[in-house]
Amino acid sequence: MxxxxxxxxxxxxxxxxxxxxxxxxxxxxxxxxxxxxxxxxxxxxxxxxxxxxxxxxxxxxxxxxxxxxxxxxxxxxxxxxxxxxxxxxxxxxxxxxxxxxxxxxxxxxxxxxxxxxxxxxxxxxxxxxxxxxxxxxxxxxxxxxxxxxxxxxxxxxxxxxxxxxxxxxxxxxxxxxxxxxxxxxxxxxxxxxxMRLPPRDEALAWLHAQGHDVDTAQAALDAARGHPGLADAWLRDGGLALRKEVAADLARVARGESGPIETAQRWAADEDAALRLYHAADLALAEASGLTDPARIRKLAQWFDAANRTRDLLRTTVRADLAIAELLVAWRAVPARQAPGQERGGNR
Ligand SMILES: [Zn+2]
Structure with a gap:
């Protein structure tokens, strides 16, 4: 059927x-x-x-x-x-x-x-x-x-x-x-x-019907910016947890608490490297979508492109950890958000 x-x-x-x-x-x-x-x-x-x-x-x-x-x-x-x-x-x-x-x-x-x-x-x-x-x-x-x-x-x-x-x-x-x-x-x-993204209530009700509890469904739907199919997929394949991990890593790299090379080695160590870069690029896009400062929007857009290019590179013979390290060095150069106390690259 x-x-x-x-x-x-x-x-x-x-x-x-x-x-x-x-x-x-x-x-x-x-x-x-x-x-x-x-x-x-x-x-x-x-x-x-x-x-x-x-x-x-x-x-x-x-x-x-x-x-x-x-x-x-x-x-x-x-x-x-x-x-x-x-x-x-x-x-x-x-x-x-x-x-x-x-x-x-x-x-x-x-x-x-x-x-x-x-x-x-x-x-x-x-x-x-x-x-x-x-x-x-x-x-x-x-x-x-x-x-x-x-x-x-x-x-x-x-x-x-x-x-x-x-x-x-x-x-x-x-x-x-x-x-x-x-x-x-x-x-x-x-x-x-x-076909368009459905209203939030409808998306939540559908996610609930797929077996996800209300809180988890809301968090996933927010992260997926209202896309129920994506939220469902992320909840099923561990994508949401991976996305949170990537957001936290990006925040630590931006604050100088983690080194780009050490983080890149961790990102490149398993088969989820491409998926991490997908989430990293999407998080930059999400961050840019709520901004008004044109300089920062431009920097984030450039980094979004760079992250996608790096993801393409993973399919070549280029060493993944080096390519990702270069990308994370560039992430440090993206000017930080002005509002105090807010994490860079967090889920919104
Ligand atoms: Zn028939």
Whole structure:
């Protein structure tokens, strides 16, 4: 079964279903909004509904017709499946539904060990276009590209061609958290379905329903600046504790209580180094967002960029502790907050 939708996901879904009911759902849809809000869940639920052969008046798929059963069987597949002949499979598994096409990161099999690609390449898009054009059992075929912001520059022409020659009953849905990265010629041809951060009360109620107690949920939601999906992820994978640790480290480095080199060695010592840099960059961004002093905002923005660059460096052969130490030396040079008694880099 596909998961129950969160209230903010349900709103986006309902909007699309209403558009379909009015006969206004076009060939191309751009589903956008912040990462981890569940855009993919909305796209899947919508695909299941559009493909359903016995759609209810309540805007839900029946769940029992042949199409729904085929669709649901898909979710049981191993997400990191590779085809028996060794050719790459979709990391989320293949759809058992012949009229449902999902295109995302594939696996690069050579050199060994296999790794997922970091972009969606032209061969994938060509295959998508071919499959989308095939005849469909009930006249409907749906292709989803996610993340569409990872489509390779050369592959966009192939997508554009598909968008320019729409066929009846064929849908192409692009899912993106940074839609501005998509070419304007693509964006202008898509209907837009936008997902936004929910109101705080709704986010808290949802986090509570995920099993987090009220205080923890509030702290995580504050740290994630109102993003429930992020807060939930941080609570599940220890990200919130790590974030607090990073905030405390940054404060100590800024006050001169810890050395950049010693701190960098600790940050680089385990597999969480990239995650620490992610939180460090985000904490700088959070600090900057509440400020009015342009000089400090600029310094924090520069440091935010530097932290992200350092995170990219971790994937190269550069020595992680040295790269991080340089970043932390730069952190000391960011002018300190003026208000007395407030910690640098703390959670707000
Ligand atoms: Zn059905």
């Amino acid at each position: 596909i998961p129950e939708l969160a209230p903010w996901q349900q709103r986006a879904y309902d909007q699309a279903v209403a558009t379909l009911a009015e006969g206004r759902l076009g060939h191309a849809l751009l589903l956008c909004g912040p990462e981890r809000l569940g855009k993919r869940a909305v796209a899947e639920a919508l695909a299941r509904y559009v493909l359903c052969q016995s759609r209810g008046a309540d805007g839900r798929a029946c769940g029992t017709c042949r199409s729904c059963r085929l669709f649901d069987a898909r979710s049981q597949r191993d997400p990191v499946e590779v085809r028996p002949d060794g050719s790459p499979a979709h990391p989320w598994g293949h759809s058992a539904h012949p009229d449902y096409i999902l295109v995302g990161y594939e696996w690069r099999l050579k050199p060994s060990p296999p790794k997922p690609r970091t972009e969606i390449v032209i061969d994938q898009v060509r295959e998508l276009s071919e499959r989308l054009a095939l005849s469909a059992e009930h006249g409907v075929r749906i292709a989803i590209v996610e993340p569409a912001d990872a489509v390779n520059y050369n592959a966009w022409n192939a997508i554009l061609k598909t968008l320019e020659e729409p066929q009846p009953g064929r849908y192409l849905w692009l899912v993106a958290s940074s839609p501005s990265r998509l070419p304007a010629t693509i964006r202008s041809r898509c209907q837009r379905l936008e």
